[in-house]
Amino acid sequence: MINFIDILIFAAIFALSYIGVALYRRWSVKQNFLKQPNERSSHDQPTPHGAGIVIVAICLVAYVPIAQALPGSLSWGYIGGASMIAAISFLDDIKPISFKIRLLVHAAAAILLIVDLETWHGITMLGNLKLGWWGYPITFLWIVWMVNSFNFMDGIDGIAGLQAVIAGIGWAILGVMLGMPVLYLFAGVLAAASLGFLVHNINPAHIFMGDVGSAFIGFTFAALPLMARENVLRYPDLLPIAAVLFLWFFIFDSLSTILRRLVRGEKIWTAHREHLFQRLVSAGFSHRSVTALYGVLASILSISVLVSVQVREDIGLIMFPVVIVLTSVILALCIWKKVLT
Numbered sequence: 001m002i003n004f005i006d007i008l009i010f011a012a013i014f015a016l017s018y019i020g021v022a023l024y025r026r027w028s029v030k031q032n033f034l035k036q037p038n039e040r041s042s043h044d045q046p047t048p049h050g051a052g053i054v055i056v057a058i059c060l061v062a063y064v065p066i067a068q069a070l071p072g073s074l075s076w077g078y079i080g081g082a083s084m085i086a087a088i089s090f091l092d093d094i095k096p097i098s099f100k101i102r103l104l105v106h107a108a109a110a111i112l113l114i115v116d117l118e119t120w121h122g123i124t125m126l127g128n129l130k131l132g133w134w135g136y137p138i139t140f141l142w143i144v145w146m147v148n149s150f151n152f153m154d155g156i157d158g159i160a161g162l163q164a165v166i167a168g169i170g171w172a173i174l175g176v177m178l179g180m181p182v183l184y185l186f187a188g189v190l191a192a193a194s195l196g197f198l199v200h201n202i203n204p205a206h207i208f209m210g211d212v213g214s215a216f217i218g219f220t221f222a223a224l225p226l227m228a229r230e231n232v233l234r235y236p237d238l239l240p241i242a243a244v245l246f247l248w249f250f251i252f253d254s255l256s257t258i259l260r261r262l263v264r265g266e267k268i269w270t271a272h273r274e275h276l277f278q279r280l281v282s283a284g285f286s287h288r289s290v291t292a293l294y295g296v297l298a299s300i301l302s303i304s305v306l307v308s309v310q311v312r313e314d315i316g317l318i319m320f321p322v323v324i325v326l327t328s329v330i331l332a333l334c335i336w337k338k339v340l341t
Helices: 004-030 052-068 076-094 099-117 132-153 159-177 181-201 210-229 236-246 248-263 276-282 287-311 316-336
Strands: none
Touching: 004 052, 004 181, 052 076, 052 181, 052 210, 076 099, 076 210, 099 132, 099 210, 132 159, 132 210, 132 248, 159 181, 159 210, 159 236, 159 287, 181 210, 210 236, 236 248, 236 287, 236 316, 248 276, 248 287, 248 316, 276 287, 276 316, 287 316
């Protein structure tokens, strides 16, 4: 159960992140470490970026004592992979690095995590489906995709930070429900650290998290179902589907955008402004309204996941209609504004 001490810890993490981002912003302005607007940008003023390094530092430092509190919980694969992701991404924030090089590092980090924690074994939601050896390529693609998907979706003020807060809270509550104290505390730290950054990033944003933040957060959310599996007391194969649903709207937006660009024969690794959330902004919606829309839908879906887990083991029959209905809200707005062409 959540107690007063835990609340103090999360409040302290929030304050540390808020102050750390403020200090980083002051330093980056002095160093002229600014993101210059271009034709693909959603901002029109030079803005400090790379503040996600604060989230990275807080989470990695906090993870070690949290994981050591429960024997067998510390994952060297996560620490090593997350550090690799953060390092290459921060270097890319400083000076752009080839996508191929970044992808190789993402792949190496995914392999490191799989060597340490193995793969998804099955998916409860799909009739207790067992993946067998298919778990290896599926888990690898999941990790690499989430690193890049979260990075792709960090395109307007507040959207990535808010999603990190909502998904982090969802994982923390799920950790309490399923008897996973390490998951609960670490996800709570991630949510609190992301909230400390989000205060600075709400439109109009005073600073951006940069690739170092978005890639690290994506990797962490991809790793959580693997990190938690060994210590979950019941329903270990529920974790992969919870991981997908907590981030569903980021996954749906990024995947649908990639598919549309593939159909048009475009290079999917090049920068663009084709995501649904970006096109909604271009169609006249404000950053705040689009971010709020994604946040509200993600919150409703996360609550639905937690409620369905509480009332029954098989959440498939409950969650499929919820996902379809909530996703239809975004699609309806896109059709109304004619942004799907």
